[in-house]
Amino acid sequence: MNALLEQLQMQGTENDALQQDKSKKWLNITPGTGKFLALLVDEIQPTRILEIGTSMGYSTLWLARAGGNSVQVVTIERDEAKHQQAQQHFRQAGMDKRIDAKLGDASDWMTRLEGQFELIFLDADRSQYLSLAPRLFQLLKPQGVLVVDNALSHADDVAPFKRWLEQQPELDVGVLPIGKGEIVAYLRD
Numbered sequence: 001m002n003a004l005l006e007q008l009q010m011q012g013t014e015n016d017a018l019q020q021d022k023s024k025k026w027l028n029i030t031p032g033t034g035k036f037l038a039l040l041v042d043e044i045q046p047t048r049i050l051e052i053g054t055s056m057g058y059s060t061l062w063l064a065r066a067g068g069n070s071v072q073v074v075t076i077e078r079d080e081a082k083h084q085q086a087q088q089h090f091r092q093a094g095m096d097k098r099i100d101a102k103l104g105d106a107s108d109w110m111t112r113l114e115g116q117f118e119l120i121f122l123d124a125d126r127s128q129y130l131s132l133a134p135r136l137f138q139l140l141k142p143q144g145v146l147v148v149d150n151a152l153s154h155a156d157d158v159a160p161f162k163r164w165l166e167q168q169p170e171l172d173v174g175v176l177p178i179g180k181g182e183i184v185a186y187l188r189d
């Protein structure tokens, strides 16, 4: 599994350096963010994790591995080629049973998901975050944590969403200087 993560990290870096078409870039989280997510999973011990923005499944694999056998990760990707390749990586890692990979737009899938998640990782089209915010909030379980990537690398893009989070009295919101910057929002009970 370590070897697969290292391979995906290297392939992603190489692909993104050469690829001109942004929709074909992998845009993996950094290994540091992967380690942070794994630590968080170890601390929260979630049974259900929601990820928005699968790409090739690099971050999904960090989440699923840390969660062990008892976790189910639901991950959403709208690009069919990426969705297919991610599923191949999940099988390769032997993690396909605990990863439920959905193909389609997050705004659509999120209305169809039932129940709540102890951890939500948001790493998708930042222009949609504000419109997704109310439903994301409903999907987050009390004492759950929402993590949002690119808080520092694309601070202007995520600013309206971050302000929305900060206006919710039940949420404690901070930004950690890990990887591309991570918003971490904790939903008090």
Ligand SMILES: C[S@@+](CC[C@H](N)C(=O)[O-])C[C@H]1O[C@@H](n2cnc3c(N)ncnc32)[C@H](O)[C@@H]1O
Binding pocket: 026, 027, 028, 029, 052, 053, 054, 055, 056, 057, 058, 059, 060, 076, 077, 078, 079, 082, 104, 105, 106, 107, 123, 124, 125, 128
């Ligand atoms: C930054 S990449 C995700 C990287 C991935 N989390 C990782 O670190 O391995 C963002 C991905 O989100 C997908 N995406 C963007 N907006 C989406 C949406 N509204 N619904 C589903 N997928 C979306 C894109 O196609 C892209 O593959």
